[in-house]
Amino acid sequence: MRVLILLLLLHAFEKGIPLHAQDRLSCQQGYIHFKSDAPLEVIQASSDKLLGVIDVQKNTFAYSLPVRSFKGFNTPLQQEHFYENYMHVSQYANATFQGKIIEEVDFSKEGTQMVRAKGILDIHGVKQERIIPCELQVFQDHVLVKASFFVPLKDHNISIPKIVYQKIAEEIFVEIQAKFPKNEI
């Protein structure tokens, strides 16, 4: 349900429904990368389909990512396993993270701020509350959000067959980088 609202919200942006530009910042092509550093294999993939929106007034945010957009696996088979066997994309197409920024942010002041984003991380259909530290770089014409965090597979009910546990890490390292252009009126 929340995902739906989020998507509608994002959709509204795309269609250019007039919203107060000062209220919301949006990111259309955020970058996300994950890395599984297991003893026997390192798997990584990335996507630039990360959608994001920040409500500057309310200090809230929402991100959404089509899981199928992850590319760059070691083999095509691995990619298929990732989509179908672990992430079950046909069932859980998107991964989302939405909530609020704990610290007060001044989006007009240029410079770098460290903030913490508290929200519900929904991966593989399992919601977990997370507090994720982020680096917010405010420029004249855009805001850059950088963050990295670990996702324990167990937290999201992503089960790895016993025999492959040496090839997939228990905690996946994720980093994102999202650019939110400031809309000039």
Next chain:
Amino acid sequence: MKYECLGANLLKWCLAGLLLLSSLSVYSQRPYFKKISQSREIAATSINCMYQDRTGFMWFGTDKGLFKYNGINYQPFYLPDSTLKNAVTAVFQDHKDQIWVGYENGNLALVRNGALELFLPREGTPVVPITGIAEDSWGVLWFSTYGEGLYYYKDQRLFNLDEDDGLTGNDIYAIQVDHQGRVWAGTDAGLSICSLNGDKYRIKVLTTAQGLPDNIVRTLALGKEGEIWIGTYDRGVCKYQSKLDTVTIPPAWQDWQFGRLTSMQVDSDYIWLGTENQGILKYCFSKGRFEQYNAARGFSSAKILDLHVDHQQNLWIARNDNQIYWLQPSLNFIERLPGGIIHSITSIAHGRNGALWFSTAAGLFRYQPQSQDTLTRHLAGYDQVILPINSIFEDQQGSLWLGTWNGVFVYNPIDKKLKHYTEKDGLVNNNILSITGWGGDIWIATLGGVSHYQIPPAPKLFENFNNEALLGAGYIYKVFVDSKGRAWFATDGKGLILREHDRFTSFMDIQPQESRIIYSLTEDLQGNIWLSTPSNGIYKFDGTAFQGYSSEQGLRDLDIMGMAVDKQGKLVIVHSLGLDLLNPQTGEIMYFGEESGINGIEADINSITVDADKVVWIGTKEGIISFDPGHATMEMHPRTIIDQTAIFLKPAILGADSKLKYEQNHLSFDYVGLWYQNPQEVTYEYKLDGFDLNWNTTKSQTSTYPRLPPGDYTFQVRSSINNIFKAQDIASLSFTIDSPIWQKGWFLLVSGTIGAFLFIWVIRYRENRLRLAERLKKELIQTQLETLKSQVNPHFLFNSFNTLVGIIEEDKSLAVDYVEKLSDFFRAVLEYRDKQLITVGEELELIKNYYYLQKKRYGENLRIEISVDVDSREKYIPPLTLQMLVENTVKHNVASKDKPLFIKIYSENRYLFVSNNKQLKKYKQDSTGFGLFSIINRYKLLTKQPVKINHEDHHMYWVGVPLLKDTIL
């Protein structure tokens, strides 16, 4: 190529494994983490919160409901409506002892009469998780939520406080009431300190601006001095002192590096912290430093969901792998230290600055538990000379005295100088058994006496006491200097010897034979000397008498290696199965063994020492065990509780002095002796006063009494961990089973009286009847006599015979007939005279015969007319009544041709009448007058209805007799 790759990976693995091993070996002191076994219902469920109620039961709030734990059983509590979710997130007991439960979906419930009941205030309940429940000093209940801020329940109304009211956030992680009754709420944007003043609330805010290291406050705890401890999200812990109104971060907490906090507990000795991925941290107030228990230090780093310190200061740990652990902070184990694995300790001694000296087969070591945790090796080059060391003593100057089988070595760790003293230097014997000291005195016990050394040394180094000086006891295990400065000698077979004012005293005359081999000596806080024997237990000597403690007193094992007195004044007895803890004042004994992590102890007699902080250190084959009860209330026995009662196996609440009906006489009692250390060990004794004469011993937690007779009862139960039951541990419950109504006094009185009356009535009735029967019998006899008399009346016979003579001549057959009738008549008279009653019909037959006989004589002068209806013929009359009446009539009246006599017999109104026309004879035939009189008398006995006689009429005379029923008698 591929193989190479694999090879490289393997190497990496091996290296990682080695690293892992080496990191494992760095853990130092750690407690024993006991895994709490779980029932099927609670297994594989997230334990969200833990709480101990005032009685001592543990409550676990889980995703699958609320559970009450007594050490053995988990009693589930589910919401009455099965459609409601049972995920519990908060448990709390208010000042009325009610248990409050908060749920993940915002529901609130109360445990009432052993069942959960939803709490439904008019205002409704939150719809977000309840994260905490607290009660302020005025009895107002506070509920913290995750999303809706705070709620408080006051005057039967539920109020809400959220961001709009000035709260720092609506997501509340923790709630805590301080000593001033204020409610602290930890949020994402700092602390909100709420206080109520009448209907008004005040919120004070505490944030990084006031010195918090982080605004996200995850956990709160109240310290022993009223300070509030604040655990932040990932920037550590600080404390707030309301007196100073400042936030301070204690030195040990600066430079936080343990990541995210989840929970915190504070007691008088420790702060316990649960982290998300760094295990558990223990902060010791007295030492001012941390200890960490994580994967590298003997405990998994799984996320800690909750911590709870129980009444005895033991710690409960709920982890996100659904496991519950329990630990006793008083017992700690050192097996490995940076610098080596410790085993086979031969002697141990405490030194200055909290240092610990010990010797093993591998050498002499120094360990400083307070600071570095590192082990340092001493006298490494002298192993060949000094080993094995069997006793160590550090004197006041910091020199180490090492006892060996080859004299004494004195080692100065500062200048590393080593001196060696043997018999050549004046030592009494080279075989040292122990070295102790007090102030400047050093006492060296040997196989051949005792040497006394003084600092500064006298010209003659050693003052010696040999066999002779020691009253024949040259074999000395230990010298103990008590608090008064007196030296006590533990001898082998010669008992205790006291040296006071340079005089030796033996107690052989009063000391029991079994206590004369003494391995160790100690003194309790009351000044009693305690001694341990190799296999006969321990003895207390109060200066006048010896009192023994053995298995019967509750000692677990008699293979005793030594003793020490702990911080709380209790005696720690080290034996092969573990430790016994004895309270010298009460004599109570408890035990630490396998369940506390001690898997048997092999120790030498000089491997027990007590440091300046009164921590007991024990060197064993496996490593070092330390025992420090801190300020914890060490309960020495289980707490006995009668938990539930049932009538006919259905739970029923039996309050104090309950009254039960007589049929409620099948009672079960569920009781428990709370002893989380070793719940399986608890045994019970129970007795139902008023039913049982003796105590029953059992392991069961239930006893049932079927079919109890009415009476006053008191159920008593006590529990023990060593089958020693003390009177003060009794839990009891008094109740009364009422008598049934028929056993009640008033009922007995009433029914007794009624019974007595009935009895008297029956007796009287019977008596009357007997009397009646007797009189009837008498009357009957009289009547018979009379009748016989009348029947053998010569006139009657004479007249009859005259008639007969006349008939014989005229008509023979008639004569025969006449005689037959006469004979019939007499036979009937004979037959009937014995009976009480005959039917009217029978009597009338008799009359007919009589009439026939008289008819022959009187002819038409006598006429008898009978008109009795059929009903009346079946009624009864006394026999010969009619006959007598008719005969009387004939006897007294004229019956002639001119004046024929008409007799009429008829029934009327249940009477039978005999009437005749009155024509009395001029002269009276002789008559006793008995006939009529007899009839009247007999009727008086048979009925209340009178015999009616008509005297008045001049023409008609009649007599009426009542018709009777056969059942009259």
